[in-house]
Amino acid sequence: MNYWLFKSEPNCYSIDDLQKDKIQTWDGIRNYQARNMLRDDVKIGDKVLFYHSSCPEPGVVGVCEVVKEGYPDSTAFDPKSEHPDPKSDPDKPRWFMVDVQFEKKFERLVSLAQIKEMSEFSGMKLIQRGNRLSLFPVDKNHFDLICKIGQA
DNA sequence: GCCAACGTTGGC
DNA sequence: GCCAACGTTGGC
Numbered sequence: 001m002n003y004w005l006f007k008s009e010p011n012c013y014s015i016d017d018l019q020k021d022k023i024q025t026w027d028g029i030r031n032y033q034a035r036n037m038l039r040d041d042v043k044i045g046d047k048v049l050f051y052h053s054s055c056p057e058p059g060v061v062g063v064c065e066v067v068k069e070g071y072p073d074s075t076a077f078d079p080k081s082e083h084p085d086p087k088s089d090p091d092k093p094r095w096f097m098v099d100v101q102f103e104k105k106f107e108r109l110v111s112l113a114q115i116k117e118m119s120e121f122s123g124m125k126l127i128q129r130g131n132r133l134s135l136f137p138v139d140k141n142h143f144d145l146i147c148k149i150g151q152a
Numbered sequence: 153g154c155c156a157a158c159g160t161t162g163g164c
Numbered sequence: 165g166c167c168a169a170c171g172t173t174g175g176c
Contacts, residue, residue, distance in 0.1 A: 031171075032171090033171095129168095129169080130168075130169045130170060131169090131170095132169070132170060132171085
């Protein structure tokens with residue numbers, strides 16, 4: 001099983017929205033590195049840290065689980081969607097998405113500032129220079145520690 | 153294939 | 165709003 005971190009802007013889609021919806025399609029990813037991971041590496045049963053970005057207190061807010069593996073992102077074909085891509089052909093889709101299911105919301109936020117402060121997280125992709133990917137793999141020990149802090 | 157210009161992400 | 169750090173585009 002693999003562990004991931006997915007970023008979302010809470011004013012766009014927050015952990016509370018996922019708690020309400022239970023299952024959500026993770027669509028709209030338009031970056032090739034992220035696409036490759038969604039298509040090839042994100043598997044059913046994988047655990048995902050839900051991260052709030054571009055907000056007053058960026059950080060990890062909860063956990064969800066992958067319930068559907070990479071399949072073509074149909075929003076790319078829809079000119080009325082938020083991220084249409086006329087270059088993506090339904091017969092040869094360029095973009096992929098997965099479905100995630102709500103698992104838990106942390107008792108408290110595990111903030112980016114906190115993660116940066118702790119030496120245990122050195123080397124984590126989240127705090128590497130220039131990291132702008134909206135999803136990336138997380139080590140199991142980092143995943144477990146963040147869950148522990150969030151639930152404490 | 154190179155590179156300048158431009159767009160985007162995301163913390164602060 | 166600013167800026168660093170990318171990624172993408174398109175001319176050559």
